[in-house]
Every structure is written in C-alpha cells, then in structure tokens.
Amino acid sequence: xxxxxxxxxxxxxxxxxxxxxxxxxxxxxxxxxxxxxxxxxxxxxxxxxxxxxxxxxxxxxxxxxxxxxxxxxxxxxxxxxxxx
Numbered sequence: 001x002x003x004x005x006x007x008x009x010x011x012x013x014x015x016x017x018x019x020x021x022x023x024x025x026x027x028x029x030x031x032x033x034x035x036x037x038x039x040x041x042x043x044x045x046x047x048x049x050x051x052x053x054x055x056x057x058x059x060x061x062x063x064x065x066x067x068x069x070x071x072x073x074x075x076x077x078x079x080x081x082x083x084x
Contacts, residue, residue: 006077010061020044020081027081029053031060044082054078 006018014033020026026041027050040056043049054075062070 002083003080006081008057008061008074008077011063014061014063016057016061018077018081027053027078029057029078031057033060042078050078050082051075 002022004020004022008016008018010016016032017030019028025044027044029040029042031038031040038060040053042053051071054071057074057078058071061074
C-alpha cells in the first residue's frame with residue numbers, strides 16, 4: 001500500500017494538502033490559509049527537510065511555533081508519505 005495524498009486541517013480556514021506521485025523524489029505540499037497560499041516541494045528521503053516542513057505546517061495550520069510534540073503531529077503525515 002502506498003499513501004499518495006493526505007489532507008490536514010488546522011484552525012478554521014487553514015489546510016494543507018500533501019501529495020506524492022509514485023516514484024517521485026519530492027512530496028508536494030500546498031498550504032492554504034485565509035492570508036496566503038503556498039506550494040512547497042520536500043525531499044522525501046531527507047528527514048531534516050521533512051522536519052523543517054513539519055515546523056512550517058505547524059505554524060501555518062495552528063498559528064504558532066508549537067513545541068516538539070506539536071511539530072511531531074505534523075511530521076507524521078510527511079513521514080507516511082515519504083515511506084520511511
């Protein structure tokens with residue numbers, strides 16, 4: 001089984017869509033909030049890049065930097081997409 005798409009909801013109006021095509025080196029991450037729309041490419045085999053994206057997701061979806069456990073919650077879907 002391969003996970004190819006995950007949608008995450010944070011506070012009202014804030015979502016992230018993670019997608020990875022079969023064989024792709026990158027995970028595509030779209031962040032949509034009332035204030036902005038951003039698109040990112042994250043190296044699927046780079047744990048540091050995945051963690052950095054999890055921090056950005058935490059901030060965008062929940063409105064603050066959060067603690068390690070909060071970031072870990074955003075890291076887990078990325079980790080699933082990476083297949084690590």
